[in-house]
Amino acid sequence: MNARRAAFVPNPLLAGMLGICPLVAADRSLPEGIALGLGAAICSLVLGAVAAPSRGIVPDRLRAPFSLALSAAVALLYSFGVRAYSPIVADGLGIFLPLLAVSALSLHTLRRSSAVNGSASTRERYSSIAKEAFAFLATAVLIGAAREALGMGTLTIPLPGEGELRLMELPSSPLRMLSSSAGGFILIGCLAAAYRLALRGAGRKIP
Amino acid sequence: MSYLGIIASSVFASNALLAYGLGSIPAFKNDHEAGADVASKVGRGSLASAAALACVNALAAVLLWCIRGLVLAPLGLSSLDILFFALIAVPLLKALSRAAASGEGAIARIGAEAEELVVGSLVFGVALIVAKGGYSLGEALAAGAASGLGYWMATSLLESIRERLELSDVPAAFKGAPSMLLSAGLMSMALMGIDSILVRNLGS
Numbered sequence: 143m144n145a146r147r148a149a150f151v152p153n154p155l156l157a158g159m160l161g162i163c164p165l166v167a168a169d170r171s172l173p174e175g176i177a178l179g180l181g182a183a184i185c186s187l188v189l190g191a192v193a194a195p196s197r198g199i200v201p202d203r204l205r206a207p208f209s210l211a212l213s214a215a216v217a218l219l220y221s222f223g224v225r226a227y228s229p230i231v232a233d234g235l236g237i238f239l240p241l242l243a244v245s246a247l248s249l250h251t252l253r254r255s256s257a258v259n260g261s262a263s264t265r266e267r268y269s270s271i272a273k274e275a276f277a278f279l280a281t282a283v284l285i286g287a288a289r290e291a292l293g294m295g296t297l298t299i300p301l302p303g304e305g306e307l308r309l310m311e312l313p314s315s316p317l318r319m320l321s322s323s324a325g326g327f328i329l330i331g332c333l334a335a336a337y338r339l340a341l342r343g344a345g346r347k348i349p
Numbered sequence: 350m351s352y353l354g355i356i357a358s359s360v361f362a363s364n365a366l367l368a369y370g371l372g373s374i375p376a377f378k379n380d381h382e383a384g385a386d387v388a389s390k391v392g393r394g395s396l397a398s399a400a401a402l403a404c405v406n407a408l409a410a411v412l413l414w415c416i417r418g419l420v421l422a423p424l425g426l427s428s429l430d431i432l433f434f435a436l437i438a439v440p441l442l443k444a445l446s447r448a449a450a451s452g453e454g455a456i457a458r459i460g461a462e463a464e465e466l467v468v469g470s471l472v473f474g475v476a477l478i479v480a481k482g483g484y485s486l487g488e489a490l491a492a493g494a495a496s497g498l499g500y501w502m503a504t505s506l507l508e509s510i511r512e513r514l515e516l517s518d519v520p521a522a523f524k525g526a527p528s529m530l531l532s533a534g535l536m537s538m539a540l541m542g543i544d545s546i547l548v549r550n551l552g553s
Binding site for chain 2: 159160162163164165166167206207210211213214215217218221222237240241243244245246249319322323324325326327328330331332334335336338339342
């Protein structure tokens with residue numbers, strides 16, 4: 143039981159509000175949720191893998207600019223990849239793809255990886271970063287799917303190029319407001335409250 | 350577009366926090382919640398915060414406008430703007446903030462607050478929006494400063510809502526960030542009522 147409690151990693155988005163900026167404004171559909179969630183997860187995993195080993199190579203004074211430049215480079219490469227796969231999704235996300243460089247999830251990973259902490263091994267730390275990245279991806283996909291289904295009445299998966307696969311199409315949009323930023327704030331607020339309720343029900347607290 | 354239109358649009362119709370969700374963590378994280386740091390206090394209430402937000406965002410917008418328009422666009426490398434912004438503009442803004450923070454009085458307070466802001470989605474996001482908005486240099490300066498002031502206005506309003514909510518009987522699960530997100534959603538909905546085309550054409 144204690145080991146299970148020690149391994150518990152709270153959802154970085156719903157518990158810590160990390161990385162909600164792009165999700166509020168740009169995560170309006172399932173393809174956008176996948177692109178943003180995957181982007182933030184990849185940036186976080188790459189930074190987590192590189193930041194700790196670079197501690198011995200990059201001088202202390204240059205570590206912050208190096209980390210930021212690395213984060214920007216990863217976000218830029220990822221945005222090129224998304225544009226190559228689906229230009230429509232890349233256009234829809236606009237500035238939020240390059241902004242993954244300063245996603246709070248990535249900055250949080252950098253801070254944790256750079257911190258000297260004797261109690262956690264590199265493997266444990268990376269496993270916790272991977273869990274957070276996966277939780278963020280799953281939440282971003284859930285938010286995108288909910289906003290697309292309720293806000294636009296459709297559910298689509300992007301295909302390479304200009305195409306898309308329609309999984310669902312309703313005759314009208316049940317809750318059009320969810321497609322706007324206002325709807326994003328309200329949906330994430332309700333999900334965060336539901337998450338806290340579920341944690342309390344399970345006897346856990348947000349650390 | 351007139352300067353009045355740009356300022357009104359950046360403060361209200363295209364508010365950095367309520368329309369784009371930029372700088373959300375400092376706005377929604379409680380001081381007493383785990384992980385809240387000094388940055389979470391930036392942008393709340395004081396005039397030094399307002400000045401820091403306006404200065405940092407205006408400078409960042411102008412720097413990215415120059416990097417993108419004068420260097421990268423002629424070379425056909427506009428898509429690398431975020432990388433060059435991180436490599437050139439961020440260290441410059443940090444150095445300026447530190448220099449201001451080592452001064453005295455109000456300038457030192459503004460510098461200290463500005464240093465906390467530089468690496469964050471608000472400054473990067475506003476700079477990207479302004480640089481891609483087709484503005485002239487003067488317009489980019491005005492749009493950047495107005496975006497910072499718009500963010501300050503939104504966080505100040507949210508802060509006063511937070512104080513009232515802390516004294517209200519809110520369900521336990523909604524206490525803290527969830528109720529702030531709902532409040533921001535309602536404020537964002539109110540701003541959606543402002544016609545952005547009408548605002549942009551103010552004074553023209």
